Amino acid sequence: MAGILSLVQAAIVFGTVILFGAIGEILTEKSGSLNLGVPGIMYIGGIAGLAGAYLYESSVSAPEPLLCFLIALFCTLIASCLAGLLYSFLTISLRANQNVTGLTLTIFGSGIANLFGGAMNKMAGGVGQISVSTTSAAYRTTLPFFRGISVLSSLGVLVYVAVILAIVMTWFLNRTRAGLNLRAVGENPATADAAGIKVTKLKYIATCTGAAITGLGGLYYVLDYIKGTWANDGGIEKLGWLAVALVIFARWKPVHAIWGSYLFGVLFWLYFYIPGLDRSSQELFKMLPYIVTIAVLVISSMRRSRENRPPAHLGLPYFREER
Amino acid sequence: MEEKTAVIKMRNITKSFGSVLANDKVWLDIYKGEILALLGENGSGKTTLMNMLSGIYYPDAGQIFMGENEVSIRSPKDAYDLGIGMIHQHFKLVDVLTAAENIILGMSGKGLLDMSAVNEKIRSICSLYGFDVDPEQKIYDMSVSQKQTVEIIKVLYRGADILILDEPTAVLTPQETDKLFAILRNMRDDGKAVIIITHKLHEVEELSDRVAILQRGRFVGDTLTKDTNAAEMTNMMVGHPVVLNIERPEPENVKERLRVENLTIRDIDGVKKLDDVSFSVGSGEILGIAGISGCGQKELLEAIAGLQPAESGSIFYIDTKTGEKEPLIGKKPREISAMGVALSFVPEDRLGMGLVANMDLTDNMMLRSFRRGKSVFADRKSPRELARRVVTELSVNTPSVDTPVRKLSGGNVQKILVGREISSAPTVLMTAYAVRGLDINSSYTIYDLINQQKQKGVAVIFVGEDLDVLVELCDRILILCGGKVSGIVDGRKTDKREIGRMMTSLGGESSEQQA
Numbered sequence: 001m002a003g004i005l006s007l008v009q010a011a012i013v014f015g016t017v018i019l020f021g022a023i024g025e026i027l028t029e030k031s032g033s034l035n036l037g038v039p040g041i042m043y044i045g046g047i048a049g050l051a052g053a054y055l056y057e058s059s060v061s062a063p064e065p066l067l068c069f070l071i072a073l074f075c076t077l078i079a080s081c082l083a084g085l086l087y088s089f090l091t092i093s094l095r096a097n098q099n100v101t102g103l104t105l106t107i108f109g110s111g112i113a114n115l116f117g118g119a120m121n122k123m124a125g126g127v128g129q130i131s132v133s134t135t136s137a138a139y140r141t142t143l144p145f146f147r148g149i150s151v152l153s154s155l156g157v158l159v160y161v162a163v164i165l166a167i168v169m170t171w172f173l174n175r176t177r178a179g180l181n182l183r184a185v186g187e188n189p190a191t192a193d194a195a196g197i198k199v200t201k202l203k204y205i206a207t208c209t210g211a212a213i214t215g216l217g218g219l220y221y222v223l224d225y226i227k228g229t230w231a232n233d234g235g236i237e238k239l240g241w242l243a244v245a246l247v248i249f250a251r252w253k254p255v256h257a258i259w260g261s262y263l264f265g266v267l268f269w270l271y272f273y274i275p276g277l278d279r280s281s282q283e284l285f286k287m288l289p290y291i292v293t294i295a296v297l298v299i300s301s302m303r304r305s306r307e308n309r310p311p312a313h314l315g316l317p318y319f320r321e322e323r
Numbered sequence: 324m325e326e327k328t329a330v331i332k333m334r335n336i337t338k339s340f341g342s343v344l345a346n347d348k349v350w351l352d353i354y355k356g357e358i359l360a361l362l363g364e365n366g367s368g369k370t371t372l373m374n375m376l377s378g379i380y381y382p383d384a385g386q387i388f389m390g391e392n393e394v395s396i397r398s399p400k401d402a403y404d405l406g407i408g409m410i411h412q413h414f415k416l417v418d419v420l421t422a423a424e425n426i427i428l429g430m431s432g433k434g435l436l437d438m439s440a441v442n443e444k445i446r447s448i449c450s451l452y453g454f455d456v457d458p459e460q461k462i463y464d465m466s467v468s469q470k471q472t473v474e475i476i477k478v479l480y481r482g483a484d485i486l487i488l489d490e491p492t493a494v495l496t497p498q499e500t501d502k503l504f505a506i507l508r509n510m511r512d513d514g515k516a517v518i519i520i521t522h523k524l525h526e527v528e529e530l531s532d533r534v535a536i537l538q539r540g541r542f543v544g545d546t547l548t549k550d551t552n553a554a555e556m557t558n559m560m561v562g563h564p565v566v567l568n569i570e571r572p573e574p575e576n577v578k579e580r581l582r583v584e585n586l587t588i589r590d591i592d593g594v595k596k597l598d599d600v601s602f603s604v605g606s607g608e609i610l611g612i613a614g615i616s617g618c619g620q621k622e623l624l625e626a627i628a629g630l631q632p633a634e635s636g637s638i639f640y641i642d643t644k645t646g647e648k649e650p651l652i653g654k655k656p657r658e659i660s661a662m663g664v665a666l667s668f669v670p671e672d673r674l675g676m677g678l679v680a681n682m683d684l685t686d687n688m689m690l691r692s693f694r695r696g697k698s699v700f701a702d703r704k705s706p707r708e709l710a711r712r713v714v715t716e717l718s719v720n721t722p723s724v725d726t727p728v729r730k731l732s733g734g735n736v737q738k739i740l741v742g743r744e745i746s747s748a749p750t751v752l753m754t755a756y757a758v759r760g761l762d763i764n765s766s767y768t769i770y771d772l773i774n775q776q777k778q779k780g781v782a783v784i785f786v787g788e789d790l791d792v793l794v795e796l797c798d799r800i801l802i803l804c805g806g807k808v809s810g811i812v813d814g815r816k817t818d819k820r821e822i823g824r825m826m827t828s829l830g831g832e833s834s835e836q837q838a
Contacts, residue, residue: 176434177427184417184428191415194379195429196400306419306463 007273011265012159013225014239017042017217019162019261021243023169023254024214028084029247030173031206032186033091034315036102038214039240040109041083045215046222046236047113048079053135053223054120068135072223080215083109084208092203095317110237117230129229136228139220156224158216162258165213169254182206186311189318199318217243242268245293251300251308264289328390330355330516331376331407331485336385338371345371348385349542351535353485358507358517360531360548362524363560364762368540369520370412373487377409378402400429408478409487414470416462423458426477448479452509467616468499475506485516492526496615497790497823504530522560522762524553525791536560561764569770569795571814572778577605578643580782581627581664581751586636588622588806596622598806600636604751606643609773609783611797611814613790613822619806620786624753627784628664629656640664640751643780663750677740680729684710684721687728688743713742717768737761738768745772752776755786770796790819804829 021038028035035041052075057063087105090096124130139156146152173179182202184192189199221236222228242264249264250256271277271285300308329352338346346368353359363369374380376387378399386393389405396402402409416425423441442458449456456472465473471491478486488507492500507517507530521527527534527548535545536559543559582603588596597619604610614620625631627638629651638651640662651659678687688706710724717738721731728736741757754773758766773796777783787793793800797814802825809825 175436177430177432177436178434180420180424180427180436181429184420187417187419188415191417192429194399194411194415196398196403197429306461309419312418 003273007266007269008262009154010269010272011262012155014265014268015261015263016159016162017221017225017239018243018246018264019166019257020158020217020220021214021240022246022250022257022261023162023166024210024212024217025243025247026210026250026252026254026257027169027213028207028210029252029314030182030186030311031203031210032189032311032313032316032318033088033203033207033210034098034102035084035087035105035207035210036099036244037083037087037105037109037211038102038243039237040106041080041211041214042218042221042236042240042243043109043113044083044218045076045080045212046218047116047230048215049073049076049219050130050132050222050228050230051075051116051120053132053228054130057132057134063134065134065138065141068132069138072132072135072139072219076215076219077212080218081208081212083215084211085204087211088204088207091317092200092207095319098315098317106237106240110234113236114232118232121230132223132228136223139223140227156220158220158224161216162220166254166258173254183311186313189313190320193318193320203318214243242289245290248310249293249296251296252310263292267292329353330390332388333372333376334386334388336372336375336382336387338368338375338380338382344540346375346382347540349537349540351542352545353516353518354533355484355516356511356514357532358511358519358530359545360527360534361518361520361537362522362527362534362556363537364522364539364764367537367560367762369537370489371540372537373409373489373518373520376402376407376485377487378407379409403481403483405485406483407485407487408481408483410471410474410478410489410491412489412493414474416470416473418463419461421459421461422456422465422473422476425462425473426458426480428477430481445476445480448476452479452506452513454506467494468496468503471495471503484514485518486510487518487520489520490522491519492521492523493788494616496826497819498827500526523789523791524556527556528553538562557763569767569792570774571796571798572774574605574608574777574798576780577608579603579641580606580643582639582641582648583623583627584637584639586623586626586638587634588619588626588631589634590622596806597626600803600806600808602801602808602811604782604784606750606780606782607777608798609777609785609796609814611793611800612784612786612803613793613800613826614803614809615826616788618803618826620755620803622806623803624755624784624786627651627659627751627753629654629659660747663748665744665747665749665752678728678736681727683727684714684724684739687739688713691743691747709743709746710739713739713746717742717772738765741769741772745776749776749781751782751784753784753786756788757785758787758789758792766792790822793822794819802826 021042025035025038049072053068053072056068056071083105087101090101091098120130121128139158141157142153142155143157143160146155173183181192181197185197185199185202193199218236221239222230246257246260246264250260267288268286270288271282277285331353333349333351336346336349349372351372361369361373371380375382376396378396378401381397387396394405396405423438423445426445427441445458454472454476456469456476462470462473491503495503511517519530531548533545534548534551534556536543536556538560584601586597586600590596600623612620622631626633633652639648640651641648679690685703685707688709689701689703707724713719714721714724719735719738721735728739737757741754745752757769761769773783773785785797794814794817799811800814800817800822801811802809802822804826807829809829812821
């Protein structure tokens, strides 16, 4: 029983990282941009939050937890939004290939994050590992009314933010005028344009906001998942790709991403709770999330339901004067 | 006309695209409570002129007056604000959204959507004009005519009282056309101004109150429809007298060339596209195929060409000299085309099948002939010759034979496609929608080409949309309805009403079955 509880807990923590990534990417893809820079943006968001917290904590003697929290959050949102802006400028204004731009952004993000992460570890001196304990503690604070419940007792505040964000995103896409316009842009930008929707503006806003949300995944990873430290081990990148897979798994519906992300977490950590696995069988178990994604892809394409398909204009540039 | 005042006056409107002058100092008056037909050939600038009224393009020079005031229309939104709405030839609808969602798309209003209020308002518009549309139905579940209805409601919902329709009947059956015309007359009686762009003269005569004619971007004149006639309008449109009858030489020496027996085809989803279809075509005759789009025409032609596997049934190619029957099912497309079966299919987007948009004319000709060469190097000389010949014979308007096909206008692209297929000296010529969107002159060139082939003893299968043309051109007409043969009628003894009935219900009324 304790094993199952701790598996669920680990799964929720793991799932929250990719849930942020998936919500951001769903918003981005609904506007027709296929941003494969998710891992890169998570890196950038994570390192920016960490750097902000580190600079603040090391400049004052008694850091204020709430201020720590806000500074890290602010740095992450700004930095990942800028990464989204870079991607938008290249693919929307200059009409560069979206796949190439996204992949490049991933490489760029992981490079710059590891550069600054390594530099900060060196600056920290000592054991060569920085630690932003106050900020990390602030992010790992459990909401008061959940403290009594055993599974939820040690979950940080961002876990709930992710779930609420997913629900709000679903409501936004389906129930608001702006959400309707956004879906139209991703499906058929020429039609949206003729209907008087400002296609370019909407794509920019969706891609940048999506990137900011994706960046929160990196922040959660750095300050909660690995408790306010930095490691050049490529951990974020692995999770970033899983977030992209989760978008497909959830069939572009944010609410489905909630349980999907936790399921991915369970599948990912399963090997840890099954006794007697040697190292090679562990690796087999770690493939499970990807296998499930492939299975979902196969099943949903066999059913050929129009509702489960990606936005029709996903990955394509829009140019009004093209015939 | 004197007592009416024009609601919109367009004065000296000029628009050019690069070096091409699309509209040259055009004058046009639009009146309320009147249906105006805007008539002209392809490329005469009808659509361009209307696009400037609906905010898609902005004129290079000239003025637009609304009542007494000069207005500037820079975007579709500006046009809507002035009460001008346009229904484009290619529908601008998002497939996965519902009718209601499409209708309110891009409109300003409260951030939170209240779909039940929207649905209510749509239903009231529907009952006012006699539309039949479910606001909650998804677009991808709709027929072409339903989609068009959604487009019209979209314009009305935004309060437009000047409606522009760009070739609205191109995709409709005669029955649907009648329904549309009834609705348009309702709108006219309601005091709205309706403009319909067309190049079908009988529609002008049937529907419009006034007709304005454009010729090569210039305004030729406008007149009350009742004061003119088809011949006069054509002369104004083309600039010189044209004979309006399609020739139909008597078929000579007809021998069975192709026989299809009990053909059944399912698509990937397991839906029957063709169900137990049997017919035969003889050399020297034209068999027309009529049907609402998507009733199995494409699958039928592709099955004959070997591109589509059949579930059951057989297709035989019959050598007219020896009478030998050779089954086509199971043969590769290349073997079938080597036997002289040629297929030219003009899809809705014209470039979808048969031509490669980014390749030039010569290379597109080569697509048919590149296997014929003996050496490893492709023979580029003879396709180049062929390209030149097609260009001169069909008067294709192109800078050179080295121009990528994508840069040519739709009509010219079609001439190249049809010209190439005919040049391969086929024994069976299958052509689908050969004149889709072409103007009168180009259409007649194509009909002439097809008739020439018929007289040479080629068996021609002609899939068409325009029932008037089918009735005038074809010797026999096979009507498909939902993948089944609804009947085969004699082109000389039928009319389009009968065919229209058979398109919508199996057998129609008085179908004349021939084997």
